[in-house]
Amino acid sequence: MTNFASDNVTAMAPEILAALAAANEGPAMPYGADPVTERVRARFNEIFETETVVYPVATGTAANVLGLSLLTPPYGAVYCHRDAHIAVDECGAPEFYTGGAKLVTLEGAQGKLTADILAAEIGGAGDVHHVQPSAISLTQATEVGTLYRPDEVAAISEVAQRHKLGLQMDGARFANAIAALGCSPAEMTWKAGVDVLAFGATKNGAMAAEAVVIFKPELAGEFGFRRKRGGHLFSKGRFLSAQLEGYLADDLWLRHARHANSLAARLGAGLSGLPGITLHHPVEANILFLRLPKAVVDGLKAAGFMFYDWANATTGHDHREIRLVTAFNSVSEDVEAFIASAASLARDAAA
Template sequence: MTNFASDNVTAMAPEILAAIADANEGPAMPYGEDPVTARVRARFNDLFETETLVFPVATGTAANVLGLSLLTPPYGAVYCHRDAHIVVDECGAPEFYTGGAKLVTLEGADGKLTAGVVSDAITGAGVVHHVQPAAISLTQATEVGTLYRPDDVAAIAKVARAHQIGLHMDGARFANAIAALGCSPAEMTWKAGVDVLAFGATKNGAMAAEAVVIFKPELAAEFGFRRKRGGHLFSKGRFLSAQLEGYLEDGLWLRHALHANSLATQLAQGLAGLPGVTLHHPVEANMLFLSLPESVIAGLKAGGFMFYDWTTPATAAGMREIRLVTAFNGTGEDVRAFVALAADLARKAAE
């Protein structure tokens, strides 16, 4: 069975598993006061070319919503794309951890916001009857696998600064974005105007490791209390930090992302042009969204491939959208086998 359902389906990267084993030797002070966490903090400073404040957590949801809680009061508005992960996949956690802030959802082609759309949406400042503009949240890579360029982020950050609100980035697939664009982590974040980043590792080879990276020191003073109150301060924090240390060692995080991105590109190239196949968004990271005849989808599943059905029911023409996600440990053989079977099934469906 070959699983293209998600990059969450993978086993751990051996290098990260080894880092956990190394951290398991002897005692260490709890709650992040250990040598591993100290090294990780220094590593993030080097990675982002500036002094950062880094707080490891175990889940992407925790990283997102605890970071957002620094930027908005309970009566605040967070502007985000209507398909953003914090909207469709966080089970109300942003509202819960901010004490009730409102997610204001906006439209945008290919899963992305633009500076103009955000600027037009920000209203109500100072009006007691309205939620107050508080933050903008960008998903990088987006929920449809597209990417914000540093200039895109900077343009949106300019809007945020004009309204004196914060800029948050959901970076669950941050590595895939950096690998695809070839820019530095600094250029994508604080140099472009990002205040808080949820830095993901779990989807790219870790077991359970994310980090809240804060670029404005004044925001960090209360984060420790929010993390503790929210139940995300781990007593044996060295094991979260060990995963991040292994992840960043010798550029592992970027190698993994480059490989996953390359497999997605190969899938797109192999599937494009097949009869009855439509790709819905540019393939820029490690995700593809495409429509296929139902018979092709059924045949692929019968052939041992797993993926998510993205639309239900099928269209009148018998087409259905699916999502394919490639991962750090996927193989070219799996991609070629998928494309070969899809091509055969698509030809038969066309006939």
């Protein structure tokens, strides 16, 4: 089976597995007081060109919601896109870890918020009957695979600062965004006004490792307590940090992302223009959303390809919506085989 369902389906990258094995030698102090974690924190400072406060965690959910909890009180409002992972796929975890803050979901073309959208929607400050505007959360890359440019983040940050809101970035696919845009991590985050970043590694070759990167030290004082209270402080923390150390060494994280992005671009180019197949969004990272005839979808599945397939009321019975995701270890032969099968099936369906 060739699996394009998600970048979560992959095994670990060999380099990260080797880093884990190296960290497994001998004793080390627990709860992050180990030399591996110390090196990882120094590496994050290098990558982001500034002093950061970094906390490794095991899941993207923990990275997102614990970071958000620093920015909003229980009566706060967190503004995000209606398709944001925190709004659709976190099972109420943002509300739980913030003590009850409300997610205010907004529309935005191509999965993105804009400064104008936010400026028009943020309100209620000081009114005891309303949740209080507290934070904005951006997903990078977005849930549909599009990207925020640094100037777009900076414009949103200006709105956040005007209303005294924090700005959090869900960077589960942060590497894919940096690799695609060619900007520096600093330009995408703190230089553009981001306060807290959920830095992803699991989707790009790690086993279970993310990091909360805090760019304002004054925000970090509570985090250790929130992580412990939330059940995300690992006693053998070196094994989280070892994954991040292997991931960041020799720019592995960017090389992986470039590879995944390039194969997604090839899929997009090969599938665009085929009869009956519509690409919904620009292919900017490693995700594609397409509308295909049902016969093509069924034929691709019969040929051994795996992907997410959704029924959609707007497509009728003869078409389906699918998502394809490429990963750090996807191979070009599988991409070419998918394109060839889709082309043949699309021509047959059109005939």
